[in-house]
Amino acid sequence: MRLVWRRARLVERLPQTPTACSLVLAVPGWPGHLAGQHVDVRLTAADGYQAVRSYSLAAPADADRVELGVQAVPDGEVSSYLADDLPLDADVEVRGPLGNWFVWRAEEQTGPMLLVAGGSGIVPLAAMIRARRQAPPHGPWHLLYSVRTPDDVWYRDQLDGRDPGLTVQLLYTRRAPAGGPRPPGRVTAADLDAPTAGLPPGSPVYVCGPTGFVESVSDLLLDLARDPATIRTERFG
Known part of the structure; x- marks a missing residue:
């Protein structure tokens, strides 16, 4: 076209x-x-x-x-x-x-997925989440979303926990809500361990955010023995 x-x-x-x-x-x-x-x-x-x-x-x-x-x-x-x-x-x-690499095709990708976003890297992943809700039932998805502070969360109405097929994990790098389960800090292997442990070996992982964030998360996923062919990345900055 x-x-x-x-x-x-x-x-x-x-x-x-x-x-x-x-x-x-x-x-x-x-x-x-x-x-x-x-x-x-x-x-x-x-x-x-x-x-x-x-x-x-x-x-x-x-x-x-x-x-x-x-x-x-x-x-x-x-x-x-x-x-x-x-x-x-x-x-x-x-x-x-x-762009045809960092995309989700509902008719082809019906199994579990992991989405990892840093800051405004949530934007294309939000499109995937919204498209999933319009499609026939799919396997469970997990979103790990890293932001600086609670004020920096995009699409709160889409990530409010009411979607039974989507688990949302918010991580904060500079200021976390009082009493939160995790102190502020960058994404670590411990944050990714549980979400990746439940994924079948061939399930895709989509990672989007600033270049440094994407490279760090990709390295952590490789350290956790994810197949490089299953890791799809989109970066900016």
């Missing part, structure tokens, strides 16, 4: 954290996408200057609607504008869907 730039109109902005939001765009002619894919977003200034950035899709295909997750980055010319300043009903351009 030949990828083209399409006009996309902002129809809704949904706050997720103090510095992040979801953008719902109406994209006429959108061809659909798989959970885990991403798009390029292009902004064009009045003087013709253009900037392009990639953003993960946060929800499964829904006719001409697409939802992106945007984390405002300090001094980020595109992310800050999209997160805070792009007016409702304004147009941008999108190109996609992009």
Whole structure:
């Protein structure tokens, strides 16, 4: 399929954290996408200057609607504008869907899975979780989600424990809730041991987040004897 730039109109902005939001765009002619894919977003200034950035899709295909997750980055010319300043009903351009490796295919992957997210790396995994809820019954999933503080958790309404097929494990690196079961700190082998122990050998593990986070988690999974062919990664930064 030949990828083209399409006009996309902002129809809704949904706050997720103090510095992040979801953008719902109406994209006429959108061809659909798989959970885990991403798009390029292009902004064009009045003087013709253009900037392009990639953003993960946060929800499964829904006719001409697409939802992106945007984390405002300090001094980020595109992310800050999209997160805070792009007016409702304004147009941008999108190109996609992009990426065929870090995706979930409901008809093919029906068994247990482990999802590991760091910060805004939850976005494509949220799309998988939402797509799973629209599909026939699947094996149990476990989400291990690492964030700096409780204020940095995205998609609280999706991770509220009401999905019997999804177990959510929140880890905090800088500040944990009072009385929590684990002190703040990075993901360790002990955090991954129980979730991986219950996985069949061929079950996929999806890991998404900053480059350092993804590399660290991937190394821990290998140390726990996970088959490298089952570990799928998406990184940024």
